[in-house]
Amino acid sequence: MEDWHDIKRRIGEGRRCYAFFHSCMKSEPLVFIEVALTKSITKNVHELTQIQTSAPIKESEANTAIFYAIISTQEGLSGVDLGHLLIMEVVKKIQQTVPNITTFSTLSPIPGFRKWLETQLALESNTATTMFPEVPLLTKEEVQFLETYAASASLDTNPITTLKDILNKDWSNDQELEPFLKKLLTRLTARYLVNSRKRGLALDPVANFHLQNGAQVYSINWKGNISPQGMRQSYGLMVNYLYNLPDLKDNSSNYIMKHQISVSDAVRQYIP
Numbered sequence: 001m002e003d004w005h006d007i008k009r010r011i012g013e014g015r016r017c018y019a020f021f022h023s024c025m026k027s028e029p030l031v032f033i034e035v036a037l038t039k040s041i042t043k044n045v046h047e048l049t050q051i052q053t054s055a056p057i058k059e060s061e062a063n064t065a066i067f068y069a070i071i072s073t074q075e076g077l078s079g080v081d082l083g084h085l086l087i088m089e090v091v092k093k094i095q096q097t098v099p100n101i102t103t104f105s106t107l108s109p110i111p112g113f114r115k116w117l118e119t120q121l122a123l124e125s126n127t128a129t130t131m132f133p134e135v136p137l138l139t140k141e142e143v144q145f146l147e148t149y150a151a152s153a154s155l156d157t158n159p160i161t162t163l164k165d166i167l168n169k170d171w172s173n174d175q176e177l178e179p180f181l182k183k184l185l186t187r188l189t190a191r192y193l194v195n196s197r198k199r200g201l202a203l204d205p206v207a208n209f210h211l212q213n214g215a216q217v218y219s220i221n222w223k224g225n226i227s228p229q230g231m232r233q234s235y236g237l238m239v240n241y242l243y244n245l246p247d248l249k250d251n252s253s254n255y256i257m258k259h260q261i262s263v264s265d266a267v268r269q270y271i272p
Contacts, residue, residue, distance in 0.1 A: 014038070014056045018090045031086055034069035037062035037098065041105045041240055043221035045230075048107070064103040065094050084213050091243065104243040105218065109225065110234040112204045113192050117167075117185075124160045135272040138163070142184055149176070167235070172226070181235075182222045189220050189237050190270035200259035207239075211255045214248030215241035216262040220270075 019032035036048045037059050048068050067087065094101050120137055138146070138159060146159035146166075155162050171177040194217060196203040202211055211217075217239065224230070224238025247262065254260040263271065 014059055014062065016090075016094070018086060018093065032071055033067055033086055033090055034071075035090065035094070036066045036068055037101065038064045038066055040064055041103065041219065041242075042066045042068070042107055043219060043224055043238070043240065045107055045225045045238060046227075059098055060100065062098070063100055064105065065091075065098075065101050066105055066107050068107040070106075084209075087213060087243070091245070104245070106210060106215070106239075106241040106243070107221075107224065108206050108210065108239050108241055109230070110189060110193070110204060110237055110239055111206060113189055113234040113237065114232065116192050116196060116203065117188060118164075121160055121164050125158075125164070137188075138184075142180075145180055172236075185235055185237060186220050186222060187270040189234070189239070190217075190267050191272065193217055193220075193239065194261050194263055194267070194271055197259070201255075202261065207241075210241040211261055212252060213243070214250070214252035214255075214262075215243050216247070216251065216264060217267050218242035218264045219266055 014037045016035040016037070017032060018035065036042065037057065039057060039062060041064055042048060045068060048066065067090070070087070091104055094104075124137055143159045146162045147157055149155070149166075150157045150159070150162040155165060166177060166181070171181060193202065193204055193207050202208040207217070219240040221238045221240065223236050225234075226236045230236050230238070242264070251262045254262070
């Protein structure tokens with residue numbers, strides 16, 4: 001949050017902020033969650049944080065709660081699962097106070113994606129070896145596009161090198177590159193979130209947190225956060241984790257015990 005006006009936008013009509021406090025630190029929350037009440041699952045964080053030019057949605061007309069910021073303020077409590085406890089308490093509170101809310105979802109960052117992809121590209125450049133040797137990083141169609149693009153732009157014809165060059169420049173308004181990168185990066189984000197693991201659990205820390213809670217990888221969102229931080233973390237992509245209350249217990253158990261991730265059909269189409 002940048003200033004007082006930013007705070008007001010996050011706690012006004014259709015916005016909620018919940019926090020855990022401790023009796024020894026009454027003036028400072030241990031963890032807090034920012035929630036937007038909307039008519040659908042929001043896919044762009046700027047819709048929630050920027051100045052509204054129209055009247056906010058009435059809470060009586062909303063049917064969805066979006067958890068768009070979960071912030072822990074105490075580094076010393078990083079191993080304590082306060083976020084999970086707070087989310088569950090917030091769901092109960094919203095159900096009691098706004099009973100027309102029936103859908104609960106996050107709008108979450110993907111903090112490890114760009115670093116992961118840069119590592120995969122470096123591995124392919126140096127050794128032609130990836131974490132998934134049986135599944136190439138690029139499809140045949142993507143390789144063909146990159147080779148054609150490189151030839152027309154007088155770039156290195158190696159598709160991996162070409163892709164690295166493209167990702168390191170401003171492509172956001174390039175009418176030729178943006179549709180190609182949208183499809184490619186969405187596919188690779190799904191692969192990263194679902195297939196990239198550490199001891200069986202999701203490599204991405206935010207994904208691992210919500211999956212342990214029983215959430216589903218629901219939607220991958222192009223240009224969900226095009227701020228400098230969003231571009232540094234994940235080329236601007238964000239993800240919705242759906243908290244479908246009847247499924248939370250089974251999803252959590254399957255993930256922790258069997259390393260099975262609940263994935264929507266919309267995301268599953270990108271998984272090799």
